[in-house]
Structures are given as C-alpha cells and as structure tokens.
Amino acid sequence: MQAHEIVRLLSVDTPNWCDDVERIASEAATAELAAASRCDLPAAAREILFDLLGNRYDPTALPALIDGLNDVSPSVRSSAADALAKIRDPAAGPFVERKFKAEEDDAVRQMLAIALGAVDYQPSIPALIRALGQSKGTLSGAIAWSLGALKARGAEDALRLALSRETSSYALTRIADALSIIQSDV
Numbered sequence: 001m002q003a004h005e006i007v008r009l010l011s012v013d014t015p016n017w018c019d020d021v022e023r024i025a026s027e028a029a030t031a032e033l034a035a036a037s038r039c040d041l042p043a044a045a046r047e048i049l050f051d052l053l054g055n056r057y058d059p060t061a062l063p064a065l066i067d068g069l070n071d072v073s074p075s076v077r078s079s080a081a082d083a084l085a086k087i088r089d090p091a092a093g094p095f096v097e098r099k100f101k102a103e104e105d106d107a108v109r110q111m112l113a114i115a116l117g118a119v120d121y122q123p124s125i126p127a128l129i130r131a132l133g134q135s136k137g138t139l140s141g142a143i144a145w146s147l148g149a150l151k152a153r154g155a156e157d158a159l160r161l162a163l164s165r166e167t168s169s170y171a172l173t174r175i176a177d178a179l180s181i182i183q184s185d186v
Contacts, residue, residue, distance in 0.1 A: 001027040003035035010036070010045035021048055030056050034064035043073035050076065054083025061087065066095045069112075074105040081111035085118035093121025101127055106135075110142040117146030125152045132158050141171035148178030156182060 006028055009020040024033070030053065037049040050068055053061040061083070068080030081099075084092045096119065100112040113131070116124040125147070132143045132155070140162055147155040156179065163175045 001029075001032060003032045003039065006032060006036035006049070007039045007041060010041050010048065021052070025052055025055075028052075030058045030061055034061050037064050037068060043071075043076050046071065046073070046076045047079040050079035050083045054079075054086035057087055059087055059089045059091070062089055062092055066092060069095060069099045074108050077103070077105070077108045078111045081108065081115045085111070085115040088118050088120070090119050090121060093119045093124065097121060097124040097127060100124070100131070106139050109135075110139050113139070113142040113146045117149030120150065122150060125150055125154065128152070129155050129158045132162050136166065137168040137171055140166055141168065141174035144171065144174040144178040148174070148181040151182055152178075153182060 001024060006024050009024065028036075033049055033053050033056075037046055037053065041049075046068070050065060053065060065080045065083050065087070068083075069077055071077050071080065077099075081096065084096060093116065096112055096115045100109060100116060103109045103112060109131075113128065116128065128143050128147055128150075129152070132140060132147070135143060144159060144162065147159065159175050159179050159182070163172065163179070166172050166175060
C-alpha cells in the first residue's frame with residue numbers, strides 16, 4: 001500500500017477507521033507509513049500512523065517520529081514519543097531530550113520522560129533530575145520511572161525529596177520503585 005492510498009483512507013475525519021487501520025497495518029510498509037505521517041491529515045490520523053510505526057519496532061521510522069515530536073497537536077507529539085519509546089533506539093535520545101526540555105504540555109512531557117528511559121539515554125539524567133524537582137503528580141511518576149530505568153545513581157536525593165512531598169499514589173509508587181531499582185543496582 002502506497003502513502004497516497006493511506007492518506008486517502010485517513011483523510012476523512014471519522015472516528016470509525018477500524019477496518020482501514022487494520023488494512024493499513026497489514027499492507028503498508030514502514031516507509032509508506034512514515035511518508036503518510038508527513039502529509040496533511042487530521043491529528044487523529046497522524047496519531048494512528050505513529051502508533052502503527054511504534055508497533056513495528058522498526059528503527060527506520062525514527063526520522064518520521066522525530067519530526068512528529070514537533071507536530072502542532074499535543075496528542076500527536078505524545079504518540080510520536082510513545083512510538084520512540086517502543087522502538088528503544090538510543091539514536092532518538094538527543095532529540096527526545098531536547099524536546100523534553102522545551103515542551104510545555106505536561107502530558108507530552110510525561111511521554112517524553114518515559115521515552116528517555118526507554119531509549120536508555122544516560123545524558124538526560126541531569127535534565128530529568130531538575131524536572132523532578134519542579135513537577136508533581138503523573139509527570140513526577142513518569143520522570144521517576146525513567147530515572148529508575150536509567151539506573152540513575154545520582155538521582156537518589158532528588159527521588160527521596162520527591163517522595164517526601166508527593167501526594168499522587170501513581171507518583172509515589174514510581175518514585176519508590178525507582179529508588180529500589182537504583183539502590184539494588186549498587
């Protein structure tokens with residue numbers, strides 16, 4: 001299936017694309033999905049394409065997904081970050097970190113934080129520690145998860161401080177888990 005066919009199928013802004021999405025998933029090559037994701041489509045269609053790309057675990061999709069981090073739609077940026085997390089290619093790390101530092105939408109920052117841990121981007125540890133000190137709730141939990149995934153030994157003090165001030169049960173669990181992972185890795 002060619003990119004122009006994918007665009008034609010997804011150009012109609014409708015919530016009922018199930019059959020079309022299944023067909024696209026089974027018939028389209030990664031390169032065609034990536035090409036279609038760069039076309040003028042409704043945000044929901046771009047999200048679907050990024051989800052499909054992430055589910056392929058194919059590093060050749062990285063350029064399209066990295067471009068997706070700059071989409072105008074926060075939900076599309078989040079889907080691009082999620083797909084990068086699934087692919088787990090460290091080459092995405094610098095791009096994800098740069099976007100994490102600049103992103104203003106907390107929901108997108110959550111997914112970017114998770115992607116940093118998933119791609120094992122060690123240079124992001126200082127930025128994650130700084131962000132942990134300035135965030136609360138689900139975002140703190142996502143950052144803590146990433147610090148745990150990165151086994152960030154220098155993050156213990158920041159995690160303990162976050163643990164003492166956090167009220168979200170999700171964040172408290174992620175922070176405690178991160179501390180446990182880091183301490184067991186010593």
